[in-house]
Amino acid sequence: MTTQIDLAWGAAPSQHYETIAARFRPLFAEIAKGAVDRELQRRLPVEEIAQLKQAGLGAVRLPEAEGGLGATLPDFFALLIDLSEADSNITQALRGHFGFAEDLVNKPQGLDRARWAARLARGEIAGNAWTEIGNASQEGFSTRLSLRDGKLVVNGEKFYTTGSLLADWIDIGATGLNGESVTFQVRRDDPGVEIIDDWDGFGQTLTASGTTRFTNAEVDPADVVIDENKFRYGAAFYQTVHLATLAGIGRAIATETARAVAERRRHYTNAAGPRSSQDPQVLQIVGRLRSNAYAAGAIVLQVAKALERAHEAHLASDEAAEEKANAIAEIETSQALTVVTSLILEASTLLFDALGASSTRKPLALDRHWRNARTLSSHNPRIYKDRIVGDYAVNGTPPPYQWRIGLSPAAAGEAKAS
Template sequence: MSQIDLGWGEGPSERYESLAEKFRPIFAEISAGAIDRELGRKLPAAEIVKLQEARFGALRVPEAEGGFGATLPELLNLLIELSAADSNITQALRGHFGFTEDIVNKAEGPDRRRWTDRLARGEIAGNAWTEIGDARQDAFSTAVSEKDGRFVINGRKYYTTGSLFADWINVGVTGLDGESSTVQVRRDDPGVEVVDDWDGFGQILTASGTTTFRDAAVDPADVVADENQFRYGAAFYQAVHLATLAGIGRALADETAAAVAKRVRHYSNAAGPRSSQDPQVLQVIGRIRSNAYAAGAIVLQVARAIERAYRAHFGSDAEAEERANAIAEIETSQALTVVSDLILDASTIAFDALGASSTRKPNGLDRHWRNARTLASHNPRIYKDRIVGDFAVNGTPPPYQWRIGAAAG
């Protein structure tokens, strides 16, 4: 059935349904095993391989370069659908799509072609940016050096989401000249060790643990200074979170509605003989679904803003590009608190539509709140309303990037 037929609204383009149909059978398989994987802490490695084989990771690569040429609204809508099947997988692929976005922003040439060829074949990239412990805000301890005539990196990263499933790892480093940069490293390099030691209560199947680099080889052509990466990165990465939250909302709406439809036991003081005929219960289900619907609509609006920033990058007007980047960041920031609240609210009130038995672990309903709460904690939303307010009152442009660690000095 189409997205319209399911009541989730019109897709982002006329061709969206034909694009989505290529992947929906895989999404259905992923969804069927989601609760069992969650209960058994079974990483979705096989499911990600199926997506690789379908070249899901090449969505943003232009058709002329071997990909699907998806727009950002099309990509983010597909990520909503994937997240409804299993939000862990979207989170595991977030770094890949961010890396791909940087590649499709590059000018034509051998560096771009080298990577679009790999992406079009289905190769995927993981993420290794965050450092913990005594990490600093202004520099990475993971660094590039020269050894025996070649470039290598050494260091340790945490929150390396998706890297365990990847062919490549996109790593934040300090370059030879001391500036903040990124490099790409083969995950199967003998100097790379990826460990699934993520101990969070949500998104537990994303392998967001520790990666250690010991003289891992780096191609000098893959050392890219931060200032040369795509400018709307913060908005893009946050938009993937928002799409993931919207997908969690859809899964929650569907699962709770199905549970109510099957429920026979009901309370003597209820407003109907069965839950499926109780107007108060139906009201809760309607609110959950409405929250999910609104979240998805907001994500598509944000996606359009980021698409404008992408297109402005290829124009000849630097001021117009700067404005588009700023507005993309503002629109994303405006959406963040609202979407987070919508899905966190839905994941809490779902239990009001069901009995105490709905809290049993085999039902897996708790995973929606845990996953949503974890996603909403990634980039502090307490700062977003302030940033938006400062823009509205004082015209202050939003920050494009942020880092976590001990402040300099």
């Protein structure tokens, strides 16, 4: 069995990880074989995600006693790096589910947890429907719960509903009956649910991240939860999924570039060697790509340890320890974000210096790495992270745990006035 150490990516987080990874690596390899064709044909990874569901990827964090694989957070994020090397679109498409599952493993034992644990153990997954565009407010959702004929229903429209078209359930953020922020789930194929594959971003093109509309879609009152009650390290968790995806893109860049250099026969008369594989300047670039990927992966696994401490503090019911662990996890994630982003964006550009003009041909789809990395890096603007870290270091200011995008109260007032 080939391990991470054999591949020179460093030791795995645990011996248990190698057991978990052995279950998925053959499937990841098959997914990687079709990644370029899916990109060129714009074919959503429907079959690939179905296979991952059947293999238990959606329940990897669920304890074994509840039908999962019992992965720690470092194990989990190491697995996401592997998956993202195969196809980063799939990791991004499943990001909403992974957050939903993480919230579940932080819930106390009871009927609600048992019901959803059974669904995840069966292979069911959840997409997400949180972000609203246009004149959406930072202070609340225009998507709302209401009563209709004595039943609870949801009405509204969401965008960036990543993975929902490929999921069984949709996890929704909305305004509750009393004006509070709530979250709940509806089935993807329920009446009143319409998902449109209109994502037009230049990256992560196969994640079905477009529009979802809800028209009197029925909601089970038992599924409605106050938003503030979701797991506290959620912002750091979701961002670390992005970081793991970027690290996987870095590995794909390094591997694909090394393979292309080894196979390349044409070379320049002014080069430093007869072939690319014997050219020290080209080899230097390939080495830089691997180093960037190695560093990114190591950073992600270090951040994953901080998230694991936050999770353990929550389970220990030590409020002070949990508060401190959450703050540290958020800071470590923010410290990692700008560095990992820069490493992978640099690698996605440098790869073309190793391969020449022919590497820009569309059938090779090497541009997907920059497009995907650039798109991921824009989800949570890195320009704010260094400021947040600096404010914590200098002034002890705690980082924000949750944040939303939309019109500020002042901007919303201007929009109403106009």
